[in-house]
Amino acid sequence: MQETAADAPTVTDVLTLEEIDRDLYRSTLVFTDPFPLYGGQVAAQALLAAGRTVAPDRLPHSLHGYFLRSGDAARPTVFRVDRDRDGGSFSARRVVAVQGGEVVLSMSASFQAPTAGPDVQVAGPPTVQPPEDCPPLTLPRLFSTESRRPEQPYATAALPTRFWARTTVPLPDDPLLHACALTYLSDIGTGLSALPEDEAAPGPTLDHALWFHRPARLDEWVLVDLVPATVSGGRGWYTGSLTTRDGVLAASLTQETLFRPGRNPFRPGR
Template identity: 80%
Template sequence: MGSVAAGSGEDRSGAGPSVLDVLALEEIDRDLYRSTLLFTDPFPLYGGQVAAQALYAAGRTLGADRLPHSLHGYFLRSGDAARPTIFRVDRDRDGGSFSARRVVAVQGGDVIFSMSASFSVPGPGPDQQVQETPTVEAPDALPRFDLPRLFSMAARRPEQPFPAAHRPTRFWARSTVALPDDPLVHACVLTYLSDIGTGLSALPEDEAAPGPSLDHAVWFHRHARLDDWVLMDMVPRTVSGGRGWYTGSITTPSGVLAASFAQETLFRPGRNPFRPGS
């Protein structure tokens, strides 16, 4: 895959880093990459950032005909946005149609994140979408709201399926910088977006609240441009043993299911220590 130039693209949101700067990795050796965007942040390194960078590093070891169809990542330690992250890619297998990669993200000699990702050559077969996508208002007429911690991403808030949730579980989002015509880049930006928010915000906070992410999985079904609007929809599923689990979907304005994802987080008594105001 081709590389992303830092800061490239038409910036529709003004000055400052963009999601393309997030993906601007320096190749320091074969299958070894280093992040270049450094900034101060009072909170631990955003998990969606390191996951998107890990997926991009893995994709850089493949040809343009192989695109990610799934990833499974584990958040092992807190990272620091002011320090570079090293990504080491292991080429587990290259078959006739599928390629498997493992990536570890390291800061200060410690692994902060690990990922298994699978890539495939698109093949023939039926294209069916069984479940209907949510019916919501079009994004352009909706009020804006902030997606904290994300660079160059805009959001709009439609009517909520869980009105009492302390954070939206359904929203439109898109990159505010034009993205190159590289499906890997769009898959990485989708990954960057997929970790923001939580379906568990729909649950009462009287006794417990969602905390740091433990693991995250994404399945890429169909291509979607992330510099156009996509709808994030998250649904709480279960809480048990101090952990909470939710699922989500990302669909296009025409109702095409682009990706599905699932995440498990800590869910223990007390307020989330990483939430502003906690």
């Protein structure tokens, strides 16, 4: 059935989990998708499940997820959380996301209680046009998200490596949900699209890591900047940052994908 704008899922539907039992959660959003389950969706839901098991004042400061199998958006995902440790300031969690009895994602996540100390940002944000002065950009696979395309740092990149984005629905004043929405956004795009036309073919994501430096609202504009770094041993690796509109570095990321010999599928006409 064709969805209308009124009944289309939103990011709040993505970030809704049913608690089955202690430390056991299940996604509630299912939909037909011709592609494998979007990695940012399952990673955001895994972080949310982990966050539901820590004290409310402990927010995520890092995660590292391994994508082990393709998932299916048309079936629920079950998340099992292991409480590795709750210390005086930090809580460590492990999460496995399961479909059909098989693990599709394994994640480690760490949470920290509020801590006083210096706040230093060494480098400023990239210099780009404000989102209002940029043309629209469609980010595939993301529900209720809009984006803008500023000038690009790599003129020959097949896909944008720098873009503004925000949700089109307001999000509640819950820092955990905003961190999960950031995770949902962080897996879209790739810095590897800037590599030479026929160098190699980027493939599925192997692993994805995020460090949350400062809070950011994802229903306000954030700038995503992805930077290619290296290809070796059949793997491509890039880094990235997410910066608020007022120039505050909210998060940093790294991602590694399979990278096989062959033509780059991101190039037009491939």
